[in-house]
Amino acid sequence: AQRVTQPEKLLSVFKGAPVELKCNYSYSGSPELFWYVQYSRQRLQLLLRHISRESIKGFTADLNKGETSFHLKKPFAQEEDSAMYYCALSESAGGTSYGKLTFGQGTILTVHP
């Protein structure tokens, strides 16, 4: 079974401070990892995909297969980053369960001025 754990329900930082949202996963196969963001009263939006190795809105995330982690980081937090962040895992494309996407419980990030 695949599982995603986000150990922090709430995370508060001040503007300009570094931020790290933790994500650990459990999966026996080859996973695809994602970060989604949900701003207040808005739909979920895809923020990052680990296969793209991209930086979106200053956020980056590195897949660490040894530690089974996919932590989300940003060196200088902004007030507009305040939102709910979800880490999610799916089987790699080509797998029979590709459409099954499992989410963590989410972390509410609050960036104070």
Added chain:
Amino acid sequence: EAQVTQNPRYLITVTGKKLTVTCSQNMNHEYMSWYRQDPGLGLRQIYYSMNVEVTDKGDVPEGYKVSRKEKRNFPLILESPSPNQTSLYFCASTSWGHYGYTFGSGTRLTVV
């Protein structure tokens, strides 16, 4: 505009009265999925579909039905809703190799 459309946005119903929440996508995506979002539990997958007439259970399928007769539509059916199905529901779609679901705006369901 590429999007996933859910209807209705808000729904209040009574226990036992069958209801359907519709979901439609205009991106020709093969994969579609339903999630429920509850405080402290995050998003949990109810059902997903890999293509027309192909569906599979997610993590919390009990009390729900789905069908995929057309590629663009993936309705969620509650045959006999109960109060524990009060939740915020999201429909989502993606395509093979696209990576990452596109989500609808959500349907807030209250069962009294």
